[in-house]
Amino acid sequence: xxxxxxxxxxxxxxxxKNGNMTVAVYGLGKMGLPLAAIFADKGxxxxxxxxxxxxxxxxxxxxxxxxxxxxxxxxxxxxxKRGRLKATTDLVKAAKDSDVMIILVPAxxxxxxxxxxxxxxxxxxxIAKGIxxxxxxxxxxxxxxxxxxRVVRPILEKSGLKAGEDFGMAHCPERTSSGRAIRDILxxxxxxxxxxxxxxxxxxxxxYQVINSKGVITVSSSTEAEMVKIAEGxxxxxxxxxxxxxxxxxxxxxxxxxxxxKTANTQPFCNIHKPGxxxxxxxxxxxxxxxxxxxxxxxxxxxxxxxxxxEYVVDxxxxxxxxxxxxxxxxxxxxAGLVYRxxxxxxxxxxxxxxxxxxxxLGANVYGYDPVLSEDEMKSMLGVExxxxxxxxxxxxIHDYRYNPKxxxxxxxxxxxLFRNG
Ligand SMILES: NC(=O)c1ccc[n+]([C@@H]2O[C@H](COP(=O)([O-])OP(=O)(O)OC[C@H]3O[C@@H](n4cnc5c(N)ncnc54)[C@H](O)[C@@H]3O)[C@@H](O)[C@H]2O)c1
Numbered sequence: 119x120x121x122x123x124x125x126x127x128x129x130x131x132x133x134x135k136n137g138n139m140t141v142a143v144y145g146l147g148k149m150g151l152p153l154a155a156i157f158a159d160k161g162x163x164x165x166x167x168x169x170x171x172x173x174x175x176x177x178x179x180x181x182x183x184x185x186x187x188x189x190x191x192x193x194x195x196x197x198x199k200r201g202r203l204k205a206t207t208d209l210v211k212a213a214k215d216s217d218v219m220i221i222l223v224p225a226x227x228x229x230x231x232x233x234x235x236x237x238x239x240x241x242x243x244x245i246a247k248g249i250x251x252x253x254x255x256x257x258x259x260x261x262x263x264x265x266x267x268r269v270v271r272p273i274l275e276k277s278g279l280k281a282g283e284d285f286g287m288a289h290c291p292e293r294t295s296s297g298r299a300i301r302d303i304l305x306x307x308x309x310x311x312x313x314x315x316x317x318x319x320x321x322x323x324x325x326y327q328v329i330n331s332k333g334v335i336t337v338s339s340s341t342e343a344e345m346v347k348i349a350e351g352x353x354x355x356x357x358x359x360x361x362x363x364x365x366x367x368x369x370x371x372x373x374x375x376x377x378x379x380k381t382a383n384t385q386p387f388c389n390i391h392k393p394g395x396x397x398x399x400x401x402x403x404x405x406x407x408x409x410x411x412x413x414x415x416x417x418x419x420x421x422x423x424x425x426x427x428x429e430y431v432v433d434x435x436x437x438x439x440x441x442x443x444x445x446x447x448x449x450x451x452x453x454a455g456l457v458y459r460x461x462x463x464x465x466x467x468x469x470x471x472x473x474x475x476x477x478x479x480l481g482a483n484v485y486g487y488d489p490v491l492s493e494d495e496m497k498s499m500l501g502v503e504x505x506x507x508x509x510x511x512x513x514x515x516i517h518d519y520r521y522n523p524k525x526x527x528x529x530x531x532x533x534x535x536l537f538r539n540g
Contacts, residue, residue, distance in 0.1 A: 120252025121217050122286035123317070127324035133217075134328045135161040137202070142166075142216035144241045145223035145259075146173050146205060148184050149292050152299035153222060153258070155182075155190060158197035160328050166205035167212035167244075177205035186463050186490070189300045209241065213248025218325065221245075221270070222258045222292065224400070231407045233262045235269060242273035249277045254286045254321055257340070260347050260401065261289070262408040266340035267314055281314055288313035288322035289340035291347035296399075297462045305331030312336065312343030351405040352417055357391045358402075359420035362427055365393035365537040375537050393537060395516045396427040396469030398458025403467045428472035434536055435477065435512050438529050447481035450508050452527065455516030456488040456500055463490045465499045470516055474502060485510065488517075 119138040121130045133139040139162050143154040146168040158164040166177050176183045180198035182191045197203040206212055213219055221241050226234040238259055245255060255274060257266045266289040271281045281287050290311045294302035309326040311334050313319035323334045337343050361379060368375035379390045397403050403424070406417050436446050458468040465471065474484050486502030496502050510527040518533050 119217060120250070121325075122252050122254045122321055124321075127320055130321060130324040131328055134325060137161055137163055139163070139218060140165065140216045141218040141220060142212040142245075143220045143222060144168070144209065144212070144245070145221070145237075146170075146177055146183075147222070147224070148187070148296050149258070149294060149299060150220075150222040151177070151182065151184050151194065152187060152190055152294075153220065153292075153303055154203060155193040155197055156300065156303050156329060158202035159193055162202070162218075164197070164203045165212045165216060166203065167207075167209045167241075168205060169207060169209070171207055174205040174207050177203070186297050186461075187299055188297075193300065209244035210247045213245045213253075214250070216248075217252070218254045218256065219245050219249070220256045220258055225259050225261055227404055227407050231410075233408050235261065235265065238265070239269065239273060242270045243276075246274050246277045249274060249279060249285055251279060251284045254288075254318070254325075256287075256322060256325075257289045258292045260291055260351075260405055260408075261344055263341050263344040263348060265289075265344060271314065282318065286313060286315075286318035286321050287340065288318045289343040290322050290326060291343055293347065293350070295459075295462075296464055297459075303329065305329075305333075308332040309334045310337060310343050310346050312338065312340045312346075314340050348405050348409055351402050352409075354391065355397060355402050355406050355424060356416060356420040357389070358394070358397055359423040361391045361393040362423050364390065366430075369537050374534070376534055392533075394427065394469070394533060395431045395455075395473060395514075395536075397424040398466065398468040398470075399464060400466050428469050428476060431469075431473050431514060431516070431531075431536065432476040432480070434531060435482075435514060436480070438512055438531060442529065444511055446477065449482050449511040450485065450505070451477050451482045452485045452487060452505055452510045452513040453477075453502065453516060454487040454513060456486050456496060456502070457490055460517040461490060463495070468500075471500060473514065473516070474500060483508075 119133040141157050141162045142165045143150050144167045146166040154164045154166045168174055173183055180195040182194040223237040223241050228234045309330040311322035319336050323336050326334045365375040382388045406421050410418050453470050456470045477484050485505040486496045512529045513527045515532045
């Protein structure tokens with residue numbers, strides 16, 4: 119059932135729940151597959167549209183290809199079996215066969231750290247070839263403010279149809295993290311929806327009210343919705359940079375930064391995050407660059423502070439070894455905590471990569487450990503192996519793992535003593 123233009127939002131909800139609404143989800147990755155499976159589980163007919171043939175084939179067999187997402191295996195299998203979820207590489211046909219098209223492909227940075235919206239644009243071109251009057255297009259990918267209205271909209275209008283009149287559009291940002299996608303999508307916190315006009319906002323609200331138990335917060339336009347998602351990431355990046363600087367200051371004065379932060383946070387206006395070896399993943403180190411310009415000094419400095427932390431860690435290894443008459447060159451150094459966030463099998467922008475690179479440059483033999491990575495994964499993702507009985511001169515615990523890597527370790531740098539003097 120075509121849903122945009124329907125004055126009665128109850129009809130939209132009924133169409134969704136009764137299987138009279140077909141949704142195409144573009145991008146069946148770590149975020150897209152959970153979203154597609156949840157839409158199907160709540161009643162919609164879902165077509166996953168992805169260029170990766172293996173992802174499409176596996177999905178059509180009811181196999182979840184995303185690792186470490188609790189509940190997703192069952193959700194994919196169940197909804198493929200009952201005929202509500204299927205996948206295709208035919209991106210235009212997916213649009214032709216759908217009433218709602220959701221864009222959830224990645225947006226990257228180019229080598230100059232400028233937004234690279236190539237995939238979002240290419241998906242929009244495909245949707246434009248299949249869009250019909252009454253369709254509704256949702257951008258969930260985190261994008262620079264204004265993208266839905268000024269980048270995606272003109273591409274869709276190449277169809278000859280007019281946004282806001284013939285079809286609706288909204289930005290409804292993915293507010294989730296890997297490893298907890300299902301919980302987040304179903305309602306760990308409310309969904310944010312901003313349309314290109316009121317009718318679009320109302321339509322998006324009706325759709326996500328069926329999914330999110332915490333409800334929907336509507337904002338004035340798609341641009342506010344885009345800004346909300348960017349603001350959430352900026353808050354964390356700047357806050358972590360502050361925590362990192364507090365760590366350096368605490369070290370200077372011989373104070374325990376973790377005790378300082380924990381105690382400061384007992385006051386209700388204080389919510390300082392934790393210091394560490396840097397900031398990784400697809401989101402937080404990337405999104406600030408969507409908005410950084412000559413006026414955003416704080417945000418840019420925060421990025422620089424967080425990006426400098428691997429160097430700090432390497433200096434600390436150097437100092438620790440030299441205090442014991444040893445040098446980094448030819449030392450065996452173990453990096454424990456290779457993924458960007460404990461427990462999540464993801465090494466995109468992980469600080470460990472920079473730490474390893476810098477230590478190798480100084481001549482260290484670097485070994486690795488992470489409980490979520492197998493030996494083969496450590497090798498292929500980061501080019502390191504387990505110590506396998508080698509004596510370790512210095513081990514750096516980037517994450518707070520309470521673990522004994524069964525290696526003979528001389529000096530250990532944990533997150534706590536990384537920022538401690540002596
Ligand atoms: N991963 C996270 O923790 C996270 C958290 C919040 C928001 N997000 C948002 O979700 C977006 C997607 O992230 P992800 O982690 O799901 O990415 P991902 O890399 O896991 O998956 C992307 C999928 O898109 C497919 N794809 C690539 N080009 C395509 C094209 N032209 N047409 C159709 N499909 C195409 C890929 O084959 C892949 O299956 C991110 O850019 C971000 O905006 C991600």
